Amino acid sequence: DTAVSQTPKYLVTQMGNDKSIKCEQNLGHDTMYWYKQDSKKFLKIMFSYNNKELIINETVPNRFSPKSPDKAHLNLHINSLELGDSAVYFCASSQTGTSGYTFGSGTRLTVV
């Protein structure tokens, strides 16, 4: 049973399009995250979200927005995609005060 699952695994789209990546966790964790891994393999936080607050990394363009329909889901919506948005996006979850992180397998986004 997959703990943190992301869909789709691969996404190829044209510049200017709007797309969403879905994430679900079945661990009962209270916090979910989105990370971006660029072509140099550096992983950087984009968002941290639990049912109390959303924390946004100030470097993230406002074209990116997380949407959480419930505690187990945190989707990433991207407007007006740009070439520089091409990267691997990872969803993760953790439980406040206790555990480490569990990561999903990533979504490779290619903007053409």
Add this chain to the structure above:
Amino acid sequence: KQEVTQIPAALSVPEGENLVLNCSFTDSAIYNLQWFRQDPGKGLTSLLLIQSSQREQTSGRLNASLDKSSGRSTLYIAASQPGDSATYLCAVRLNNAGNMLTFGGGTRLMVKP
């Protein structure tokens, strides 16, 4: 601002060697430190989690140590095997809002048969 550095960036060793991967961080006010493994084109697999009050954690052939005061952690791999070939990532979590991790750039390990 927390910065995490991993040395070396790449390492190639023959099978059977014991090896040490290094991680350093600039802000010692950490909540915990986690070591991950990433295989090419794959996600991250958690290897070891060290809470700020702990000095080390062990799992099989892996041992991770933490020296918070000096801002250092090491991952020791005993009797390396070709299946250990992967990128190893160190990440620290600060005592602040959001529970966010700051990652190092990783060490790309190749173990030759």
